[in-house]
Amino acid sequence: MQIYNRLGYDFYRRHATEIAPSLIGKYLCRRLDDGTLVRAKITETECYFGEDDTACHAHKGKTDRTSTLYEDGGIAYVYLCYGIHSLLNVVTGERDFPEAVLIRGVEDINGPGKLTKALKIDRTFNRENLIDSQRLWIDDAPPVSYIKTPRIGIDYAEEKDRNILWRFVSQEK
DNA sequence: AAAGTGATCATG
DNA sequence: ATGATCACTTTG
Numbered sequence: 656m657q658i659y660n661r662l663g664y665d666f667y668r669r670h671a672t673e674i675a676p677s678l679i680g681k682y683l684c685r686r687l688d689d690g691t692l693v694r695a696k697i698t699e700t701e702c703y704f705g706e707d708d709t710a711c712h713a714h715k716g717k718t719d720r721t722s723t724l725y726e727d728g729g730i731a732y733v734y735l736c737y738g739i740h741s742l743l744n745v746v747t748g749e750r751d752f753p754e755a756v757l758i759r760g761v762e763d764i765n766g767p768g769k770l771t772k773a774l775k776i777d778r779t780f781n782r783e784n785l786i787d788s789q790r791l792w793i794d795d796a797p798p799v800s801y802i803k804t805p806r807i808g809i810d811y812a813e814e815k816d817r818n819i820l821w822r823f824v825s826q827e828k
Numbered sequence: 829a830a831a832g833t834g835a836t837c838a839t840g
Numbered sequence: 841a842t843g844a845t846c847a848c849t850t851t852g
Contacts, residue, residue: 701847710847720836738833740848757847768848778835808847 667728671754675702680799699760710812713753724753740768
């Protein structure tokens, strides 16, 4: 049985538009405080790319909250949505350019809020370094076929950004 | 269809 | 200090 290594800096330094589809089928890994290892196959992602993307949190520029997006690729961006849900993103690309991939779903868990609840991921994981963290990382796996759709929950964005096919969903059963 | 929930950001 | 706005989920 093949053992796959954790994804490293070379994977994360590419553009979010390229990384979002290639994350489908990879394994999101979480080491809980009690030592339990949870590995969940990623089934759904979205990418958010640059200040020109009106759906991206950084489209109005750099603030305290969005500063995470401007870091080097390979760290987590976790923020509180609707006062209830922590949403997990992976920061990608180069420093000073804001881009990230939202992890929207994993096997058997659909929904970005449910997945962070199941894996016990909260805002303390903001800026967690996925390349060397002992509690959150992503393991490599072979590519998987996927379909593309528009992104979800971004009605406030400009039409050009609402229509772009930046959501990626696994076709595997 | 609509509420629940609180950090964030722009306004005053 | 106040108010609007949410990259969601659940309930009816």
